[in-house]
Amino acid sequence: MxxxxxxxxxxxxNITIDENRLKQVYDFAAAAHAGQVRDxxxxxxxxxxxxAKVLATWHQPQPVLEAALxxxxxxxxxxxxxxxxxxxxxxxxxxxxxxxxxxxxKLRGSTDTVFVENLRKMFVAMxxxxxxxxxxxxxxxxxxxxxxxxxxxxxxxxxxxxxxxYAPLAERLGMGQLKGDLEDLAFPFLYPTEHQWLMKExxxxxxxxxxxxxxxxxxxxxxxxxxxxxxxxxxxxxRNYSLYKKLNRPGIDGDWSKIHDLVALRIITTTKRDCYAxxxxxxxxxxxxxxxGISDFIAQPxxxxxxxxxxxxxxxxxxxxxxxxxxxxxxxxxxxGAAAHTLYAQAKAQGASDEKLEGGVAFRVQEKMDxxxxxxxxxxxxxxxEDYVSSLKLDALSERIYVFSPHGDVYDLPQGATPVDFAFxxxxxxxxxxxxxxxxxxxxxxxxxxxxxxxxxxxxxKAKHLPNRDWxxxxxxxxxxxxxxKLNRLDVK
Numbered sequence: 001m002x003x004x005x006x007x008x009x010x011x012x013x014n015i016t017i018d019e020n021r022l023k024q025v026y027d028f029a030a031a032a033h034a035g036q037v038r039d040x041x042x043x044x045x046x047x048x049x050x051x052a053k054v055l056a057t058w059h060q061p062q063p064v065l066e067a068a069l070x071x072x073x074x075x076x077x078x079x080x081x082x083x084x085x086x087x088x089x090x091x092x093x094x095x096x097x098x099x100x101x102x103x104x105x106k107l108r109g110s111t112d113t114v115f116v117e118n119l120r121k122m123f124v125a126m127x128x129x130x131x132x133x134x135x136x137x138x139x140x141x142x143x144x145x146x147x148x149x150x151x152x153x154x155x156x157x158x159x160x161x162x163x164x165x166y167a168p169l170a171e172r173l174g175m176g177q178l179k180g181d182l183e184d185l186a187f188p189f190l191y192p193t194e195h196q197w198l199m200k201e202x203x204x205x206x207x208x209x210x211x212x213x214x215x216x217x218x219x220x221x222x223x224x225x226x227x228x229x230x231x232x233x234x235x236x237x238x239r240n241y242s243l244y245k246k247l248n249r250p251g252i253d254g255d256w257s258k259i260h261d262l263v264a265l266r267i268i269t270t271t272k273r274d275c276y277a278x279x280x281x282x283x284x285x286x287x288x289x290x291x292x293g294i295s296d297f298i299a300q301p302x303x304x305x306x307x308x309x310x311x312x313x314x315x316x317x318x319x320x321x322x323x324x325x326x327x328x329x330x331x332x333x334x335x336x337g338a339a340a341h342t343l344y345a346q347a348k349a350q351g352a353s354d355e356k357l358e359g360g361v362a363f364r365v366q367e368k369m370d371x372x373x374x375x376x377x378x379x380x381x382x383x384x385x386e387d388y389v390s391s392l393k394l395d396a397l398s399e400r401i402y403v404f405s406p407h408g409d410v411y412d413l414p415q416g417a418t419p420v421d422f423a424f425x426x427x428x429x430x431x432x433x434x435x436x437x438x439x440x441x442x443x444x445x446x447x448x449x450x451x452x453x454x455x456x457x458x459x460x461x462k463a464k465h466l467p468n469r470d471w472x473x474x475x476x477x478x479x480x481x482x483x484x485x486k487l488n489r490l491d492v493k
Contacts, residue, residue, distance in 0.1 A: 001046045001053065009056040010065070017062045025066045025088060032077040040149040047142060048072060054138040064131050067095035071135055074100050098132030099139070133169065137178060140166045144185035159189035163241075171400070174305045174333065183241035191244070198244050205256060206237045209263035212319050216265060223281050231278060232268040232328075260289075260312055261322035268331050272298060275325045279309055282323060286313040289320055295453060298326070300410045302402050305333055401452040417450050417476045420467075423458045424480040431483060435461040447474040 003026050010017055029048055036044035052068035066088060073079050074096060081100075085093035144162055147155055163186045170179040188195040213235040224231055238246075238261055252258045267282075269275050275298060288294065288311060295310040308326035315321055399415040403422060411425050419437035423430045436459035437444055450456060467484040475481050 001042075001049045003049065006049055006053050006056065006065075009053045013056055013059050015056060015059060015061065015065075017065070022062065022066065022069075025069050025092075028087065029069045029073060032073045032079050036076065038146070038149070039151070040146050044072070044076070050142040051135065051138045054141055055135065058134065058138070060131075060134065063091050063095065064135060066092045067099065067131070068135050068138065070096050071099045071139060095129065095131055095135065098129060099135045102132060102136045130173075133173070137166060137170055137173075137175070141178060141181060141185075144182060147185065147189060155189045159186035162186040163190060174302075176306070180239040180242065184239055187241040187244065194244060195240070198240060198247075201256075202240075202243065202262075205262060210235060210237065212315065212317075213263045213265055213321065216315055216321055219285065220265070220267070220282065223285055224278065227277070227281055229274055229278055229281065230270050231274065234266045234268075235263055236266060237263045260320040264322040264324060266331075267323060267325045268328055269325065270328065272327055275309055275327060278325050279311065282311070282313060282325075286315050286321070288313050293453065297402075298330070300404065300408060302410060302412065306330075307333070401450060401454075403450050403452070403454045403456050406455065406457050411456075413450065414476045418447055418474055419444065419450070419456055419458060420446050420471050420475050421477040421480045422450065422456045424475075424483055425477065426458075428479075428483055429464075430458055430460070431467060431480065432464040432487075433458070433460040433462075434467075435459045446471065 003023075006026075007019070026049075030045045033044040033048075038044055038047060048069045048071060051071065052065045055064055055068050070084055070088070070092065073084065074081050081093055081097055084096055140162060143158070147158060150158065162182050167179050167182040167186070170176075170182060217233050217235060220233055224233075238259070243259070243262070246252060246259060247254050247256070256262075267275075267278050269278055279294075293312075298307045298309055301307045307330040308324050310322070310324055312320055312322050401413050401415055401417065403411050403413060403417075405411065405426065411422060413421055413425060419439070420431070420434060422437075423434050434446065437446055437448070438457040438459065439448060439450065439454050441455070441457075467487055469484065469488055471484055472481060475484065
């Protein structure tokens with residue numbers, strides 16, 4: 001990796017930069033790291049260069065690229081943050097400081113005071129400027145690509161940290177591609193035996209599925225050409241770690257015949273209208289699988305900004321094929337997620353209207369990021385380090401489901417969430433009026449575990465009442481848990 005490689009990536013992604021200034025930043029970083037060598041045997045400067053290149057692929061502007069080049073200087077050399085601020089400005093120094101703080105997060109056990117405090121600092125930094133975590137995620141991505149050079153004693157810890165903290169963060173930030181990359185990079189280090197087994201078992205099955213999807217792609221292309229639909233059509237096999245997790249879900253229990261998205265199709269169109277036209281044509285070609293359903297995240301976007309239509313169909317031979325349909329702009333959003341925030345901010349500063357921005361790659365990320373601010377305040381509400389980490393793993397960094405209110409609003413909840421969690425997610429006041437719940441128009445118990453796509457309705461009592469302490473035995477969200485605990489504590493006082 002060289003400086004010219006970084007410049008090539010910057011030009012490839014049409015990022016406007018001051019080349020003279022960027023070269024000054026690089027020269028300073030290279031001099032600071034002179035003589036330092038990574039575990040790979042490469043000069044240390046190759047790492048910040050690689051991090052900056054990753055950020056360039058995410059279309060990040062110059063201050064972010066500069067901070068990436070400098071992100072290890074304060075921690076690994078004799079140069080100070082004040083020196084960086086003096087030479088390159090407060091903005092770059094602020095980002096470098098934030099990345100340094102976030103970089104100190106280590107998994108040392110759920111009750112480790114240092115770990116908890118670093119996590120809190122991490123989320124505070126994220127809440128202040130999303131660019132900090134983008135740099136840190138790019139840093140982690142490159143480190144995972146070279147993890148085999150790290151001493152064996154560290155490999156599993158770093159892989160565990162990646163899967164438990166950084167991959168879920170990427171998902172919450174809408175960066176689906178990165179989330180999958182991080183998981184797949186960590187998988188063979190964290191579960192080597194399981195990884196070897198999966199690679200062996202999946203190989204022939206994926207090959208057979210790819211033959212099916214190749215024929216399907218050709219059929220769809222011919223259909224779209226005849227109907228003047230402009231679209232790209234790609235096949236992609238399921239991510240290794242995602243496949244491993246799905247095989248181990250209750251109800252699947254290792255049964256390969258129940259994996260319907262081993263290889264899936266992605267249709268990328270020009271306009272939203274073409275998405276729905278494509279869906280209609282596909283359903284005219286092949287019968288939709290009725291029990292597997294259609295998910296329209298264009299009409300009802302996920303809280304992280306994701307917009308796409310998902311459907312499953314039977315081809316002419318009875319094979320089930322999963323198909324995702326989205327516009328080019330929403331595809332890039334799904335790839336970059338929160339990285340689009342800097343693009344939005346930049347365009348906004350240049351006078352672009354919200355209406356115009358909403359029609360492009362950028363979206364109002366900050367509206368989707370309220371959970372970050374909540375994370376920074378959780379410890380105050382949970383009381384203990386152990387409770388904080390438990391809440392973190394069970395809520396913010398767990399697998400997510402998406403459920404709907406009767407008004408069609410989408411709510412993002414952790415897997416295993418209940419109607420009580422939903423009520424407090426809608427509004428704290430609704431949590432004080434819970435009398436019962438309906439899911440998909442049927443009465444359910446309050447400890448019922450919700451599934452993605454569920455329509456949830458809270459049956460309200462007329463008067464407010466104190467949340468039941470017994471609810472603490474099954475609620476999953478920190479918001480519900482903290483409100484139930486706090487209100488009962490106040491009542492006792």
